[in-house]
Amino acid sequence: MGAVPASAPGGTALRIVARVHLMPPQHNAGAEHMLVSMLRPLVERGHDVQVWLSRYGKATEPYTYRGIQVVPLEARLDFPSAARRADVLLSHLECVPSTSALARGYGRPLVVLCHNTHRPTFRDMASGGTALAVYNSQWMEREADLFFAEYPKSVRPAESLIVRPPVFADEYATKPGKAITLVNCNAEKGGRVFAELARRMPDQQFLAVKGAYGEQILPDLPNVTVVDHVDGAGMREAVYARTRVLLMPSSYESWGRAGVEALASGIPVVAHPTPGLCESLGEAGVFVDRNDIDGYEAVLRKLAVPAEYRLASKRAKARSAELDPTADLAAWCDAVEALA
Incomplete structure (x- = not known):
């Protein structure tokens, strides 16, 4: 994978903290590998990227996967502290509601990766506070637009972006x-x-x-x-x-x-x-x-x-x-x- 040129404001490295249920190499589904392939270029740009897991798994100690720091549930219990120190929070699937609550509480921008068009995917962002919604296809973006048309503008994601699941x-x-x-x-x-x-x-x-x-x-x-x-x-x-x-x-x-x-x-x-x-x-x-x-x-x-x-x-x-x-x-x- 080629490096993506750095362009952070003033060249400042950001602390990016993600909360998800599971990660490779133990859990290998499309959502997790999309997440990995999106975090890798952020690491290449020099940002500090951590992924904290919410479910019990085989790993008991922090490990590095393709340059990304992964913190298993059993390794550390202070995810809220990590969220408070983050510059940007990120989540997907079942972890969006809890991460969204912490993002609102600590005033941190939240990025939500959307992997499907099921109603909970959009509903979980409708509590407000999602700074950036990432859709994996044009049809998903259209489905999201239809969903959020029923809600006031204040609860919609502030920004959205289509990123097709990256395959190198x-x-x-x-x-x-x-x-x-x-x-x-x-x-x-x-x-x-x-x-x-x-x-x-x-x-x-x-x-x-x-x-x-x-x-x-x-x-x-x-x-x-x-x-x-x-x-x-x-x-x-x-x-x-x-x-x-x-x-x-x-x-x-x-x-x-x-x-x-x-x-x-x-x-x-x-x-x-x-x-x-x-x-x-x-x-x-x-x-x-x-x-x-x-x-x-x-x-x-x-x-x-x-x-x-x-x-x-x-x-x-x-x-x-x-x-x-x-x-x-x-x-x-x-x-x-x-x-x-």
Whole structure:
């Protein structure tokens, strides 16, 4: 990842404190890896970045993950003191209400990362005091606008910004493998679709990657290989180097980070057409309704034809280049620094 030029007012390093429930390497979901990829350029600009965890986990001592200081719940009990000393507070998901309360109490600007369009995401910001709301897609921003239209201006976020979940292509690009892959095999991500396709297509290799959450549907079939939960830093070798086609028959995706990671290697993605996946995959996506198993099978068999695969792979690499995160991250860092 290239450095993002420093532009903090007067070159002053900021103390940025985040409160979230869990972090890699123990917990590896799209929200956490979006957070990591957004905090890294702030560290590169010379800011002091800490992430404090709110849930019990395996780690008991502070550790550093990709340059970011992480403080487990068991390590220290003085998060409110850290919040009071912060220049900027940041949170997402379940930790937004509590962090928002501390931000108001200590008069600190609060940044909220929004990872989905579920009502609590917007409602938790409606208590007022959110200095910057970060949306991961254009459609999420539109959904937020519809939500906040019902509220007085005083409770809306003061500013907003779209940052597409940053994927640095060179950290994921590899030579594709041979398997048809699903990352996170719970029902909502398409575990049952995956299992049925593996049963129907015994001539094909399938790769089931255990997810960070949800009950995993792992078919016991000779053509299915199961991979344990993978840290984001290991996805290239453990997953994408073994993958020929990625499946994303999700009932809901606000963006779909795994799909964008796969594009970096020219891996075609066959997905259910959620608004988020349509926006993220663009022309590279092959969209099939998740209830149309016959359709998924037909598409996979067509992608087995070398000429069809080459065309789909070319579209995937082109879309990956379009999603270069450099400009988004520069705007993000500038927005955070402007809060101090």
